[in-house]
Amino acid sequence: MARAVTTQRKAINTAIAWAIGLLIFFPILWTILTSFKTEAQAIADPPLFLNFDWTLENYAIVQDRSDYMRFLWNSVILAGGSTLLGIVIAVPAAWSMAFVPSKRTKDILLWMLSTKMLPAVGVLYPIYLLFIQLGLLDSRFGLVIVLMLINLPIIVWMLYTYFREIPGEILEAARMDGATLREEILYVLTPMAIPGIASTVLLNFILAWNEAFWTLNLTAVDAAPLTAFIASYSSPEGLFFAKLSAASTMAIAPILILGWFSQKQLVRGLTFGAVK
Amino acid sequence: MATRHSRSAARLMMAPAVVLLLGWMLVPLIMTLYFSFRNYFPLRPDRVPGWAGFSNYERFITSSSFWPSVQTTLVIVGGVLVITVLLGILLAMLLDQPMWGQGVVRILVIAPFFVMPTVSALVWKNMFMDPTNGLLAHLWRVFGAEPVAWLSQVPTGSIVMIVSWQWLPFATLILLTAIQSLDGEQLEAAEMDGAPPLKRFWFIILPHLARAITIVILIQTIFLLSIFAEIFVTTGGAFGTRTLTYLIFQRVLESQNVGLGSAGGVYAIILANIVALFLMRIVGKNLDA
Numbered sequence: 147m148a149r150a151v152t153t154q155r156k157a158i159n160t161a162i163a164w165a166i167g168l169l170i171f172f173p174i175l176w177t178i179l180t181s182f183k184t185e186a187q188a189i190a191d192p193p194l195f196l197n198f199d200w201t202l203e204n205y206a207i208v209q210d211r212s213d214y215m216r217f218l219w220n221s222v223i224l225a226g227g228s229t230l231l232g233i234v235i236a237v238p239a240a241w242s243m244a245f246v247p248s249k250r251t252k253d254i255l256l257w258m259l260s261t262k263m264l265p266a267v268g269v270l271y272p273i274y275l276l277f278i279q280l281g282l283l284d285s286r287f288g289l290v291i292v293l294m295l296i297n298l299p300i301i302v303w304m305l306y307t308y309f310r311e312i313p314g315e316i317l318e319a320a321r322m323d324g325a326t327l328r329e330e331i332l333y334v335l336t337p338m339a340i341p342g343i344a345s346t347v348l349l350n351f352i353l354a355w356n357e358a359f360w361t362l363n364l365t366a367v368d369a370a371p372l373t374a375f376i377a378s379y380s381s382p383e384g385l386f387f388a389k390l391s392a393a394s395t396m397a398i399a400p401i402l403i404l405g406w407f408s409q410k411q412l413v414r415g416l417t418f419g420a421v422k
Numbered sequence: 423m424a425t426r427h428s429r430s431a432a433r434l435m436m437a438p439a440v441v442l443l444l445g446w447m448l449v450p451l452i453m454t455l456y457f458s459f460r461n462y463f464p465l466r467p468d469r470v471p472g473w474a475g476f477s478n479y480e481r482f483i484t485s486s487s488f489w490p491s492v493q494t495t496l497v498i499v500g501g502v503l504v505i506t507v508l509l510g511i512l513l514a515m516l517l518d519q520p521m522w523g524q525g526v527v528r529i530l531v532i533a534p535f536f537v538m539p540t541v542s543a544l545v546w547k548n549m550f551m552d553p554t555n556g557l558l559a560h561l562w563r564v565f566g567a568e569p570v571a572w573l574s575q576v577p578t579g580s581i582v583m584i585v586s587w588q589w590l591p592f593a594t595l596i597l598l599t600a601i602q603s604l605d606g607e608q609l610e611a612a613e614m615d616g617a618p619p620l621k622r623f624w625f626i627i628l629p630h631l632a633r634a635i636t637i638v639i640l641i642q643t644i645f646l647l648s649i650f651a652e653i654f655v656t657t658g659g660a661f662g663t664r665t666l667t668y669l670i671f672q673r674v675l676e677s678q679n680v681g682l683g684s685a686g687g688v689y690a691i692i693l694a695n696i697v698a699l700f701l702m703r704i705v706g707k708n709l710d711a
Contacts, residue, residue, distance in 0.1 A: 160521040166513065167530035170590070174533055176557065177545050189555040191563070239439035242432030254440065256702050261447045263698035265648045267667045268687035269450035271457060271674045276449075295446040302439055327431060356538040358651035363675065373651070376540040380547075380655040387549055394541045405536035406529050412592075413599045417637050418705050421596050 174398070181205070181391035188387035204392035212375065214396060221371035221397075223286050224361070225354040228293035229347055232301045235294075237343070240305035241331065245314060255306065259418060262299040266359045277364055284366040292364065293354045301350055304415045308342025309335075345411035348404060355401050372397040451691070457684035465678045478685035487669055494578060495665040499646045501582035502589060503639055509586075510593030510638065511631065515623075517594070518601045528598075535591035539651035546584045547573060547656045577661035585652055589645075593638045600634035601627070633704070640701035647694055666690055 168175075180188050182200045190198075208214050243251045273292065274283075282288030312335065320334045358373040365374050376397055379390050405412075413421055458478055463469045482488060517528060534542065550557050551572035559569035572580040604627065612622050648667050657663045659672060670690060674683030 156520050156522065159516070159519040160523065163516055163519070163521050163527045164523065166516070167527040170587070171530040171533050173542070173545055173550065173587070174537065176549060177541075180549065191555075191560050193557060193560055235438050235442065238435035242435040246428055246432035248429070248432075252706065254436070256706050258439070258443055259702060259705065260695075260698055261443050263644050263694050263701075264447065264451070265667065265687075265690045265694045267648060267650070267670045267674075268691040268694075269454055270671065270687070271680050271684060272450035272453035274675070275453070295442060298439060298443060327428065352536060356536070358539040359648070362540075362651060362654065363671075373538050373540045376538065376544060377651070377655050379544055387555065390544060390548060394545055398537050398541055401536045401538070402533060405532070409528070409532055409595065412532075412535070413596055416592065416641060417596060421599055421634055421637060 174402075177391045178395050179391075180388055181395045183388050183391075185386070185388045188391070204388045205396070208389055208393045208396070212378075212393075214375070214393065217370060217372050217375035218396070220286060220369055221355055221373075224289050224293055224369075224371050225351045227286070227290040228297065228354045229301075229350045231290065232294045232298050232350060233305075233343065233347060236298060236301040236305055236346075237339075240302050240309050241335065243302075244306055244309035244312075245317060255303065258299040258302055262296070266296075270363065273360075274363070283364060284369050286369045289361065289364055289369055289371075292360050293357055296357070296360070297350045297353055300353070300415055300418075301346055303418045304346040304349065304411070305339075305342060307414060307418075308346070309339060311342075312338050345408065346415070348408045349411045349415040352401055352405055352408065454684045454687050454691075457680050458688050460681045460684075462680040463678060464680060474681055478681045479688070482682055482685045482689065487664065490662060491664050491666050491669040494663060495647065495667070497578055498582055498585065498649070498665060499643060501579075502585045502646055503642060505582070505586040506589045506593040506642065507635060507638060509590055510597050511635075513590070513594045514597035514601050515627070517598050531594055532591040534587050535589070535595075537588070539588065539649075540655055542588055543584055543652045543655045546580075546587070551580060573657055574661055577657050577663045581652055581656060581663055584656070585646065585649060588652075589642055592642070596638050597631060597634055600631050604630050636704060637701070640697060640704070643697050644694060644701070647690070647697070666693075 179195070181204055182202070183194065183198050184201060184203070187194055187198045243255065277283045277288055280288070316338075317330060317334060320330050325334065355371075356373070358377075361371050361373045362377060365371070376393060379386070379393065459474055459476075460471060460478075461469065461474045462471050513531060517524065517531070521527070537545075548556070553559050553569045553571040556569075556572075558572070562569045570576065609622060609626055612626055617625070649665070650667055650671065653659055653663055653665065653668050659668045664672070666686070667690065670683050670686040673679050673686060
């Protein structure tokens with residue numbers, strides 16, 4: 147039974163937790179606020195919190211100057227493409243490991259996990275060289291493949307832990323009733339697996355969207371996503387806080403929203419099912 | 423029961439994922455190993471490529487930038503781990519308490535994890551740590567103190583700070599999940615028996631969290647060993663913030679000394695595998711359960 151908590155105690159908890167929460171969130175809030183200021187207001191001393199003339203001009207300037215939409219589109223293609231491709235490859239693998247396990251299933255799963263631990267920088271030059279040789283440098287296709295491969299272990303693992311929670315008896319019953327393998331997967335398994343697949347898609351879309359090693363090293367102009375676009379602001383020219391903020395806000399807003407939906411899956415996905 | 427038919431079908435369904443990952447692992451790995459034994463300067467036609475034996479391995483660890491980079495790596499990884507785990511435990515325990523608007527607070531705390539690394543690094547670098555216009559400089563001046571040029575005066579500390587901000591949500595979220603699975607009755611019983619809060623924490627909560635803490639440490643270590651964007655856009659490896667990862671990146675892509683960089687890469691792979699081994703053991707145990 148839960149203990150009764152005094153209102154006073156609850157009020158104190160609430161005050162402390164909100165204060166800390168707002169403190170941690172503050173850099174994001176400040177970035178969003180600054181994106182609506184003019185450049186002069188952005189560096190005003192003392193800083194302006196809400197008492198400034200809100201303007202959208204930074205968003206227009208960022209789009210005009212650097213064709214923001216192109217980078218956004220690249221991010222969508224890279225994150226979306228690599229996630230979908232990963233799902234298509236991982237669903238059959240996870241299905242077979244969850245429902246037709248063999249002696250080696252566990253070893254295969256752990257081995258897949260170990261490929262995720264390979265430090266990217268250790269294989270940077272070979273990948274770079276292969277990309278040059280195959281003409282894939284600065285191409286979306288090449289990056290979709292690389293991002294898919296680095297997330298594939300997480301996708302397989304997440305799907306595996308979700309699939310394992312589906313009772314195998316239901317599948318057997320379908321089989322007894324004469325369902326073929328295809329029917330079994332399409333009509334029995336898929337409806338039950340949709341929530342798990344959706345969570346996996348969500349988390350891996352976020353991971354691919356924020357990936358900032360391969361996207362920085364293997365793109366230049368054509369395939370550069372938002373991570374590379376933002377990095378181009380690291381050599382500032384004159385007043386630019388407000389524009390940096392506008393660009394940053396646009397780059398993180400979609401993921402912040404998606405991320406809030408994926409809190410629970412985050413734990414499962416990033417601990418490989420070890421914490422649920 | 424699985425029939426022989428479904429078994430071979432299962433193997434077939436696993437094949438694409440296994441083959442792709444095998445290729446992804448072996449091809450670059452073998453190439454890195456090969457390059458590490460070569461003298462190879464793609465942009466220097468005057469230097470003849472050839473076998474180098476172990477000289478790249480030797481030169482990588484005897485170069486003057488090696489030990490400083492190991493030290494920087496340890497400080498960054500260790501610093502971020504200490505900060506995120508300690509604050510993560512405190513935050514998770516706080517968020518577990520009854521309060522109003524718990525869901526909203528949790529969202530506020532988790533948000534930094536979803537900010538892409540280049541954004542958080544640049545926002546911190548400019549809007550907070552800039553010595554003239556940064557918010558921290560304003561704050562310092564309010565108290566009559568001389569603003570700090572964070573990224574040149576305390577560069578490594580600043581990077582630890584930025585990366586901790588990004589990873590605190592991860593530690594908090596996982597520890598919170600673990601705390602919520604704690605049996606409330608056990609704590610209640612301890613409380614009724616008169617165990618003071620500190621003892622309840624030390625003897626009940628902390629042991630319960632031990633596994634989650636280990637997992638947080640291992641997973642974060644693997645990710646932290648390879649942080650890149652945070653250094654790339656803040657200091658570019660200057661002011662002693664060159665980690666092992668960054669040093670290898672510079673050797674390979676900036677100075678195009680592929681042999682030397684690849685030898686460094688092999689060291690990095692070995693290092694990561696040592697950490698990974700411990701993580702896999704825990705995850706593997708969990709699979710049996």
